[in-house]
Amino acid sequence: MREVPVLDAANIRKRYGDREVVAGLDMSLRRGECFGLLGPNGAGKTTTLRMLLGLTAPDAGAIRVLGHPVPQAAREARIRIGVVPQMDNLDPDFTVTENLVVYGRYFGFKDDALQARIPSLLQFAALESRANSRIQELSGGMKRRLVLARALINDPDLIFLDEPTTGLDPQARHVIWERLRKLLNQGKTILLTTHFMDEAERLCDRLKIIDEGKTIAEGAPRDLIRTHIEPEVLEVYGEQVEQWVEKMAKPLASRAEVTGETAFCYAAQVQPLIDSLQNYAHLSFMHRPANLEDVFLKLTGREMRD
Amino acid sequence: MSSDLSLPRFSWRWIAVWRRNFLVWKKLAAESIFGNIVDPLFYMLGMGFGLGTMLPEVNGVTYIAFLAGGTVCYSTMFAASFEALYSGFARMHVQRTWDGILNAPIVLDDVVLAEWIWAASKSLLSGVAILLVVLALGLAQNWLAIFILPLAFLIGLTFAGMGFIMTAMAKSYDFFTFWFTIVLTPMVLLSGVFYPVGNMHPILQAVSSALPLTHAIELGRPLLLGKVPENILLHVGVMLAYGGVGFYIALVLFRRRLLK
Missing domain, CATH: 3.40.50.300 (P-loop containing nucleotide triphosphate hydrolases)
Structure with a gap:
């Protein structure tokens, strides 16, 4: 029934x-x-x-x-x-x-x-x-x-x-x-x-x-995260993070987005990205699993809505 | 959209909304009743005995007795108008009380009906207070004065129905100044509250005869002077027409504003 x-x-x-x-x-x-x-x-x-x-x-x-x-x-x-x-x-x-x-x-x-x-x-x-x-x-x-x-x-x-x-x-x-x-x-x-x-x-x-x-x-929620986004996220922040993104993140991550001084790098494996940060001591990073917010921002964009 | 224009459909649920407003009033009843009594009392004493000493009899009665009938009508008119405009706008827009009610199984037509009856009830409560003042001053000639009470309710329906048009269009309280200064105050001056309409210029008399407050006073003044009013059906009909048409126009505007 x-x-x-x-x-x-x-x-x-x-x-x-x-x-x-x-x-x-x-x-x-x-x-x-x-x-x-x-x-x-x-x-x-x-x-x-x-x-x-x-x-x-x-x-x-x-x-x-x-x-x-x-x-x-x-x-x-x-x-x-x-x-x-x-x-x-x-x-x-x-x-x-x-x-x-x-x-x-x-x-x-x-x-x-x-x-x-x-x-x-x-x-x-x-x-x-x-x-x-x-x-x-x-x-x-x-x-x-x-x-x-x-x-x-x-x-x-x-x-x-x-x-x-x-x-x-x-x-x-x-x-x-x-x-x-x-x-x-x-x-x-x-x-x-x-x-x-x-x-x-x-x-x-x-x-x-x-x-x-x-x-x-x-x-x-879990299915959306699994189907719409890479499983791992590395958030990297600090001055001139763009330089690192251009040089290192773009080839190593499947996607990298920069908002202000923070770069969000999405990948199946983030260890190579973390390794690449060794020569960028002024940058800090946080490694975390992808969540619903990442899906939401990917699908609706990062620009402000008023 | 055509459904905005459809005739109102009411259910008994409106009573729950009326009771909400009544409960708020009960909490502030002392202040409200005080104002309802003292304001017309001062007016009648001040104008009646002050101005009255300079005046001979008006239409064969003392000035204060003449003034009493007009005071009842314009005081209750203002009571209903304040409720429909300022308090109604507070509940609709500022406090969002109506939004909460509309999430329950009550439709907008019922809410507006409840507000209409409530504004008329406030007019009635004001009428009760003024009648007490009139009785205390010995200005009522006989038992006909009791009919001031249904008249007060009718005045409430008339002016709240018209006033809701303003409430439905208002963006802020400031908007209501227009209604009070451009519509109600001139109406008080043209409707024979303070002096007989018959003493005015013929053109003004013609204007006056179209105003709902004039018709209210044509009923209220004889009732306090102990006489049965003439042309009762005409006066009641004109007032109901103003109130009913106003209510319908306002309801259409409320629907457009709140159900879009």
């Missing part, structure tokens, strides 16, 4: 003026997986999420979420969806608990049902001692955890997370990651967008890299 996807989008498109922001994307999420949607700024991630939630109608293509056609039955689909938006939009006039109660009412829950559910959400978010705090008194990490708890008020099957850890310190990020793991273990399906490749590599079962509204790669 073929499993029905939790979310299925076929050839969706969206045009603003003469720019096609989403140019024919396909997407399919399996139950219980964490799916990453990656791309540089302006790649079409936010527009894609808005279309999947039914907040923007696609110009073409078909979307089904949790069995409902979107945007036609987006309201029905959203009953079983939780959303963690990029920007915190907690109610500043309310306490932690009031934020959860008010949000739960939007789903049609009665107050006594919400009062019964909120303690477990506060525990999940490690905010039990903050139940009656005002939002202004919370740290960035606490606010993020509260937004996550708020997204769980309806015990959703599918959770959208739009850059959930942007702006958080490393400790706070790890707490969020650990909570997301827990949700995946409970069988929830997650759709995640992020700028942090370590986050995507750590959490996602599968991911899709998009640019200019099109898919440029898709697969499990």
